[in-house]
Amino acid sequence: MPTGRGHAARDASATEGITYHYRVTALDSAGNESARSVAVSGTFWDLTPPSAVTGVTVTPTEYGFEVHWDANPTADLARYVVRPGELQGDEEGQWCSLYPGYDLGADTTSYAYTTLPDGEERCFIVDAVDDAGNSSFEWTGEARVVTAAELDMTPSVSTPEGSPVELTATSKEAGVELSWHPVTDATGYQVYRWNPDTKAYEKLAATTGTSYEDTGAAKGTTHFYRVTARYADGGESAPGADWVAMAP
Template identity: 75%
Template sequence: MNPARSTAAATVLATAAGLLAAVATPASAAVSCTSPVFKRTFYANTTFSGTPKKTDCDSVIDQNWGTGAPASGLPSNNFGVRWTVTRDFGSGGPFTLSASGLDGIRVYLDPGTENARKLSLWTNTSTTVSKSVNVTVPKGKHTLRVDYVNWTGSAKVRFGYTPRTSATVDQVKPLTPTGASATYDQATGKAELAWAKNREMDLAGYRIYRRAKGGAYPTTPLATTTSVSYTDSSLPLTGAAYEYSVRAYDKAGNESPGTAALPVTTADRTAPGVPGGLSTASEMDGLRVRWTTVTGAASYRVYRATTADGTYTRVGATAEGSFVDTSTAADATYYYRVSSLDAAGNESARSAAVSGEGPDLTPPSAVTGVTVVPTEYGFHISWDPNPTPDLARYVVRRGELWGDEEQRVCSLYPGYYVSADTTSYRYETVPDGEESCFIVDAVDDDGNSSFQWTGEAQIVVATELDLTTPDPAA
């Protein structure tokens, strides 16, 4: 029992002429008890009439006053005590009302309505009487009232109301939790969920469900709790969107409908995959590095070192699946590793290393000392040895002269390859006295052509021997 001190309040009415009257406020009106605590009033009669002698709050109806008075100012016989409480029963459901005592007890559900009396033990007895009754309480707020009277002898009373939690009896689902919210902490990567407490007396707890946005909730909950909040620390940090739903469940196993979807979008801290399939190839502009593109990658970074296990320095970035390193030195060997980045800037580990050799973009020097001597078989061509260290071959090319005496152009035919250790070539053609032009081009082992790179070469003009037999008739 939780007694509360009560005092009578007085309201003084005033007029312009002075005090008019003082009206006493009943003691019962000055006491307010917070649900589910009962408000208890004591009467010096068994009809609950007149002004209560005392009003206080009582958390549990379980008193035994014996043969004495229950409170100061009350008789030991022929008194009445009334308890009332209005509370939210949530989804309602099956309940058991139980009462026992000496003498009369009556229990009402929503007094003043039809069939409000649910239990009655209204008799003057010297033997303890008790009774239980099963009732169905509708959802929402309802008022319980317990009236007790003692006519003579000992006085005691007990009352309780409890939900029936058998799965065969209780098939009423709890109400959907209200006030649900979800917030996401970008720094910690955790989602914080909160909701209002359900009013069901047989509530067992709450189940939290999570799904990828647009997907279906799983049959198994992410978590179960008896609290009205939950912290989800298991979210993948991929930048994906998720949705939560909170459901209440009771002791009979009934589960409420879920709350509306509570969305969160996670921080993206997951790097894309590591590029693979690296290869290199020399090009005119430099050394090209290629790789297999990665799903989810927005760009790539290319790192270079001079040894496979050396220090790799970033030399470029691209959104494509290849990169041309234009800063290489000719014939130098380089090692490359590539990483991928997503739109959030997460960088993957670097790929396995691949090597490549910087292209030689320097052509040989021009061939000098070219001489062309007409012979009975065509021409004998010779030239000075070319000093280029990586010389691979010579190309001897013959052409025709176009134009007039003032300006003539040598239009070259495809040439003939000559090894780098040779400085002459026997150019065979049918002698007929025609004039031809010649060049000798030098090509290195990277395919660089002196003539193609510079457009310049020593042009030598020679006239074939005319060995044709004169026509006697002519």
């Protein structure tokens, strides 16, 4: 039975992401050209991932961690992805269970990761992604995992349970916004902020509303708050508590 022998050609001039259409003709020894074949199409996709990110360092801070890394030399680099995680396992073997990442521009080499500094050990990787969406970590499954222990900024005075005040603290450009729902029979509310120097919750403000903006909250640290409901007889409820980490 006759057998055919295949032929192939490579279009080295093709541009990534563009679909091209091709036809092929045959030439005999005299140079006569056959009719064109049926058209076929193809797209040249970039399937080369960026090189791995190097020089990753993680430094604990009063607001979480500062992550730094070397600039990646990949020519078509589109962004970095900082992925924090938690260490799983035991002394015999541990691994980093990664969270979804934070996308950062290709022109940056640092990230301020805010989290509650309560002494836990964390792990991080930094991934590189090119403009075709190729991820160094997803393609290779490899990345340098860096671990670091948080500072412990939590108050030494514990907050009792059972407060009618459901406090929410939110970082804002001008400070910290505190908000809570109205408490039945309350005539007002007392706001406290933890002072790490005196190791006590100190009175910050009294209000009859259900919100307060702490414009004096310094950046670059973590603030802890309590709010109590005040009653007509002069008593206060158990405090509701929350915290907020503020990057510089």
